[in-house]
Amino acid sequence: MKALVAIAQINVTVGALQANADRIITAARTAHQHGANVLLTPELSLTGYSPEDLLLRDAFYVASDAALERIVQASSSLPGLHILVGHPVQREGERFNSCSVIAEGKVVARYHKHDLPNYDVFDEQRYFTPDARPVVFEINGIRFGVNICEDIWFPYAPEAARAAGADILLVPNGSPYHMGKIHTRKDVVRANVSRQGMACVFANLVGGQDELVFDGGSFCLNARGEVMVQMPQFVEGIEYVAIKTGEPQPGSCAPDLCEEEEVYSALKLGVTDYLGKNGFPGAIIGLSGGVDSALTLAIAVDALGADKVRAVMMPSRYTAEISWLDSREMVQRLGVRYDELPISDCFDAFRKTLATEFTGLPEDATEENLQARIRGTLLMALSNKHGSIVLTTGNKSEMATGYCTLYGDMAGGYAVIKDILKTLVYRLCAWRNAQPGGEVIPERILTRAPSAELRENQTDQDSLPPYEVLDAIIRRYMEERASVAEMLAEGHDEATVRRVVKLIKNNEYKRRQAPVGIRVTHRGFGRDWRYPITNRFTE
Structure with missing residues (x-):
């Protein structure tokens, strides 16, 4: 036998x-x-x-x-x-x-x-x-x-x-x-x-x-x-x-494998096969000097090779000098093509065109979103001209709460870290930096306060709860299907819970228009998340 x-x-x-x-x-x-x-x-x-x-x-x-x-x-x-x-x-x-x-x-x-x-x-x-x-x-x-x-x-x-x-x-x-x-x-x-x-x-x-x-x-x-x-x-x-x-x-x-290596390997394989099986010659990434685009760039290079990845920095008047410096240092470490396309002139042109319509109205998220959409337009133009696919850099915490711009930072063909909560983003960066060959993500990117840099002195925590709190609520509500009552019984602040749940509900229309992205949790914003956009149910 x-x-x-x-x-x-x-x-x-x-x-x-x-x-x-x-x-x-x-x-x-x-x-x-x-x-x-x-x-x-x-x-x-x-x-x-x-x-x-x-x-x-x-x-x-x-x-x-x-x-x-x-x-x-x-x-x-x-x-x-x-x-x-x-x-x-x-x-x-x-x-x-x-x-x-x-x-x-x-x-x-x-x-x-x-x-x-x-x-x-x-x-x-x-x-x-x-x-x-x-x-x-x-x-x-x-x-x-x-x-x-x-x-x-x-x-x-x-x-x-x-x-x-x-x-x-x-x-x-x-x-x-x-x-x-x-x-x-x-x-x-x-x-x-x-x-x-x-x-x-x-x-x-x-x-x-x-x-x-x-x-x-x-x-x-x-x-x-x-x-x-x-x-x-x-x-x-x-x-x-x-x-x-x-x-x-x-x-x-x-x-x-440890959890970080397992997830990183999944993201790398997802990028390799999506581009390879669909015939894309390479990838373009909008680099901001922040942690999300840094992680996306590292994954893309590990998946495809530096010769198939292009990073583009699109600074505005609100871009901090350290964002320029950190971006330049990272692309030098990775050996990818790097270009800087300032958007200030484009932004001024949009403001001039819209000046009559905006007369008497204060500046708000409209002007912030204009900058993101200019960047999205430039990246998609490069994609059209050269054939490479734009990899978006939004994470799961942002996708859940709508802290992202339609036709702006959401513009692209493949969302690499769409199912990665912000707290896991930092863990993956730390794991990647600990691998043989030395750090590829500059330490300052991991230690400075995250910011969209769309207005003066902006940080993510101006608009969102601390990521440790936010991610815990998203994980319980979205991934584990916990009720509001269960989360309150676990000690979460009621106002914060209800605010996050409302943001998840109200931003379904954005997520429906987001590019497909890699799923690494047992419940991602994709095929296994099917909520109506038009929805008045409140828990």
Whole structure:
């Protein structure tokens, strides 16, 4: 009772069916050369996860079936190897999230997913039909069962596999990253698979797909819930699980990452894949001398290389000298192209054009927003002319409260730190500065009071509660769905809580117009936040 299972932790692209098939075939040939009996690929590995409304088009299934057939044909020259490929199936008016077991030129078994997630970022019930039939196949006396991703988050599908005779459960996954999820996955496997007396081999996608990042972190647990193999997060690779006398044997185990490294790696991979998979030649970032743009610049350089990143400083009469100095120092450290485009003349021209309309009215946020929108216009002009994408620099604290300007600092194509609270921004900067190679973010950027620099002597705390207070309320209300009453019972100031909740509600219309951004929490302002703009409910 011996077998060798290969886990293919691969980075595929949604809709790139032929390229994805080639990636799977390459992994299969590598696994075969190593003597593997099974190659386990992730959920929907052939199409990428998730194809969303591509799944409503007949042509998508025709192309997917053709790509699958290429893998079937390739398997003819790989005797003894069983390849598990995730793909959609359309049959008699129904659609299934499926996994085919392919061996020696044939599909020898096919499993359809039973539990279809329909919460947070998931919307599978829109597309797929559930199926309750277990699938078990045998190799060298070892009986392998198949579940797909969400199936193992509930007891039914693992129980059905065990009842059908499975000794080891193979689980293709498209499990997106959020902080701490790598540990949650193992806890779920222990609760629903290990207690059935089965070992589990878990293969997860890696790579960026729009706002989602898949972190890999594939693993194998034995029937007692002990970790036998652990693959690293955020990188592609193939790892092997040796099965002897029906038991997985200890193998390579990657170390856990600290939270800051985990989040930074997710942001870096998100930027790499969003630009790479969409064909952007590089990135443009508006540098302000503040912490948010500094972190965004560091991530972009680490993700893309300094030669593909351009920083633009757009000073106004309110820009402090230290902002100029710190920006110049940072770009020198990173080696990126740097340009300064003063906006004072543009600002004066706008004020002159609007002078009659504004006669007798005091200056207010209008003039502040004009400056932000001038900067946004300049960045988008550079993007149009050179083809590089503008990476916006707004953080989650700002997006939650509306401390951002439509068509100004929100103008751009990809929001790198959209799901990063301000307090976490500082932690990520400190972590990055502690890495080999020395500090890339000047210390003064991290110690001076944050400011939009749109009027004299302005700081963020003129308009917002202290970030430690603000972020705690946002986390409880937005991410953890706590009620106002619960937050008050925890000791938060009532006026501050009600003010923050009101800001979150009133700025929904802004967030709907924000660019897509990387999700790293279990609830970001994106696919898993669906509140009406027109909304008079008050808690």
